[in-house]
Structure formats: structure tokens, C-alpha cells
Amino acid sequence: MSILHFANILNSFLPLIMQSKNRHELNPRLSTDCVIFGFDLNQLKVLLIERESVNGVEQCMALPGDLIFEEENLDMAASRVLLELTGLQEIYLEQVGAFGDLDRLNKPQDQLWLKAVRQNPDERVITVAYYSLVNMNNYTPQPSSFAKSASWVPLDEVKELAFDHLTILNAAFAKLQEKIRIQPIGFNLLPEKFTLTQLHKLYEVILGRELDKRNFRRKMLKLDIVESLRERQEGVPHKPSQYFKFNEEKYNDLFQNGFDNFGF
Amino acid sequence: MSILHFANILNSFLPLIMQSKNRHELNPRLSTDCVIFGFDLNQLKVLLIERESVNGVEQCMALPGDLIFEEENLDMAASRVLLELTGLQEIYLEQVGAFGDLDRLNKPQDQLWLKAVRQNPDERVITVAYYSLVNMNNYTPQPSSFAKSASWVPLDEVKELAFDHLTILNAAFAKLQEKIRIQPIGFNLLPEKFTLTQLHKLYEVILGRELDKRNFRRKMLKLDIVESLRERQEGVPHKPSQYFKFNEEKYNDLFQNGFDNFGF
DNA sequence: CCAAAAGTGTTGAAGTTACACCCATGC
């Protein structure tokens, strides 16, 4: 009796198995990946994990991500996986979308890794990606589970990632760029008190182009989402800058309504 | 030996089964749903299917959607399912996102239906939703497969849908509203030749508010994405309107670059 | 006193809003 034949017989029991099995199992066909953006006041970074090498072969870096449980909401799964691999928690994650290309796990190196850690390494896996923005100062990654390390990597140094993670990262970054035009989301990436120059820089790195300093400041101040703390930098070898905080009330207002800048 | 015990033993063979089974099977945990918007020159409509009644119980309407095959891209699955259920094809579908709440299939009526048509009715299913805009004149729905009927339903008459389809519809509509501010996508919803009044009406129903007629026309003409056909309506009991077509070249240009209206 | 970044105003151009009347047609 061939394996195929054997499997086909077992196959007829699948419905039974499905109904009775422990639902706290992992779903072998569904995963989640998280794209967490941070900002070090100079450049945009993304949180990546390093996985253990397999048979002495170094694995390239990856987004924090893993299979989800059978009985787990997608959103909760993303939060859990992020926590397990990097120690970060209480982060609002927004969905980027589902990624399910048939060849997304086919790179030889990825296959090697999957064979080492997954029960069903050949299983086709669809992943649901999430993204978020965080203030790097408040979250220090602590690798655990299969993450050998978890660290902030400058976006423009990311050349290669596991699986289709580069595609996912690009999609998330595109969402970020689109979103920052409509909602004043960037504040999540900054410390509680920040200078307008830092905010200015943040917008420049997200949008990928220079913005006029005076026009930028005028606009931000008029939107009324920043508020001076009447406190200045100290110890800087130049004219000290005022610190600002963001005005949560206005922020929430704009966050909900968007900037509504289309013109209609 | 309990069923549970039995299942647990079989469970250990699962990896084997997974590897050897026919990959042209349906994945019992993954589905796709399509939100197709149409416009009848007066109101927005969405394409819904009606399913066979189960044990004499009428089923409420649903988005066209079904399980996807193991070896099938998500995008292709959405196109296939749409074709199978409604006869529509060659439609560009854009992803809305993944929906996977644990209770999304739990309504009693939905359970009834699932038990009638699915091999594993209790399986937790995650769905990947897509949306599109079409010119209703070019696509006449032809129900088949488990769709008893497929028809255009005015958006504001949709009160209840199967599963979490109302949530999905709302998410897709929100995307549509957001997108039309950034890209001139509305033309997909109109016939090849249309009047500015029809286009105007379309924008009003999508955005859900009145727009000044003169300002709207001025703006559209300046964007240069519509072009007069120097042809007029006939047989209308009022001053006949010019027909316009949209300027594909300009359209594609704006489609790629967006309106870039944020101000930075 | 030098280097470095902070902070500040104006102007011309473009875009936005609000608003009311005449026109061409079928009946």
C-alpha cells in the first residue's frame, strides 16, 4: 500500500479529526508577521529578528512572525507573536493585509529553516501582516522563543529578508507613507517631548523628501496638534530648541476625521 | 477508545497526510469574499448572491465567496470564486484585508448552511476579502454553483448579510471612500461615455454628501482626466448634456502618482 | 569668535468656497 493510498484513507477521517482535536493547536497554514517601525531621531528603523542558524548555515533576518493558534483572533495572534519573539507589548497593530503567494516560502534557505522548526515544513502558509509605529525609547526588544536576537535595523540597510518579508515590509511602508498624509500618526514614533526639528526630520524620512522648514513648522503649529512645553534643550552646542508635546485632544480629533485635504 | 483518543492517534499522521495529499483540494480554513460595487447612475450597488434555503429556511444574502484551493494564489482564488458564483470575470480586484474573528461563522442560520454544504462546518475559517468597482452595464451577473441568484443590491438597502459580510462590506466601502480622495478611480463605475452630472452624482454617493456643481466640474476639467466627446444626449426633456470619456493617459498618470493633495 | 542648529515673515500664485441665473430640450 503506497503512502499516498494510506494517506487517502486517513484523509477520509479528517473531518472527525478536525472536530475533536485540541483547538489550542497551531494552525499550520496561517501565520502572522509584524512590521514595527521605530525612529531614532535620525532614521527610520524596523524591528527584525535573527533566527538560529541551521546546520551551521546563517539565516537572514526576518520580521517577527509565527503560526497562529486555531482559536485565536488574528489581531490577538499578532500581539502574542510580537510579544513572544521580541518582548514588546501593548502596541496597537494595524493590519497590512494577507500575503499568500504560492512561492513565498520557497527560497532554499527558508526551506532549510522550516524543516528544522515546523512539523509541516511543506505546508502552504498564508500570513496576515500587521504594522505599527513605536517610540524606540519605550520598547527595548528582548528576544525569546526562536528569535536569537531582536533589533532595530535602519530601513535603508534592509536588503534581504526571509520568505516574502521584504514584500511585506514594503507594503507596510507604503501604508505608512499613505497614512501620514491623512492622519498625524507620526507622534507614536517620537519621545513624549520632542523638538519641531525632530518632528520635521521624521516627516522627511517617512515621505522620503525634503520639506521646507518654515512651511512645515507653520503647518504643524496651525494644525494645533503640538503644544510648547516652555522647556528648552540643555547642553547643546547651538541655540537650544523648545520642547513640544503633542496635543492629544486635537490629535484624536484629527485622527478620527483625517485631514480631509482632498478639496471636495 | 474515545473518539478523542482515536483522533489524537490519527493526528500524529497528519504531517504525512499533509505532504502526500492532493493539493487541488480546498483548504477548509481559508476563504475569499468579493465586494463588487456598481453604480446605476443614481445609487451605489453591491453584488450579492442568494443561497439555496436549507430545510426550508431562507438564507440571507451574502457576498460572493468560497473556500480557496490549497495551491492557488489569493488573488487568483478571488477571481475564480467571483467567476464561479456570478459569472463576472476580468475584473481587477484589490485586497481589503483578512477577517478572522472567532465568531464570524457563529450565527445559527450560517451554521445551518455550513452544515449543509461544507465537509467541516465547524472549522474556523479566515477569509481574505477583495473589492472592485465595475460598470454595471458591462457585467450581468449569472448565478451558478451554490448561488441561487446574483444581483445588484442598493448599498443602503443592505441591512443584514451572512457571516461577517456586513463588516467586510463596510470595510470595503471605507476603502473606496478613502481611495476616491486620492485616486480618480470612480470611472470604473461609469459607462464609457458619461455626463459630468453622472460623474458628479457618483462622487456624491460615494462621499455621502453634496458637492457644489460648478466647483466639481471645474476641478474635474482642470485635472484633465475627462475629455468631451462633442456628442450630446438625445431625447431628454431638457437641455441635452455633453458626453465625456475619461482620458486614460492622464488617468493612469494620476492613478500611479495619486493626487498628492496633502500639502507637504 | 566660530560652528551649529533654532527660529522667524513676506510675497506671488494657486486653490477653495459660496453663490444665482440663463439655456436647450420634450411635451
Added chain:
DNA sequence: GCATGGGTGTAACTTCAACACTTTTGG
């Protein structure tokens, strides 16, 4: 001739883009 929707212009206002110099501090 009347009902219906088509089609048009202007003025006040707001927003945008471009541009350069003075200020404050540490060393």
C-alpha cells in the same frame, strides 16, 4: 409655455511654495 436638468463666472478668502537672515548656545 412650462418643467427639467445643463451649463456657466466671479469675488473673497485660504493655502501653498519659495526664499535668507538673525539668534543663542558650547567650546
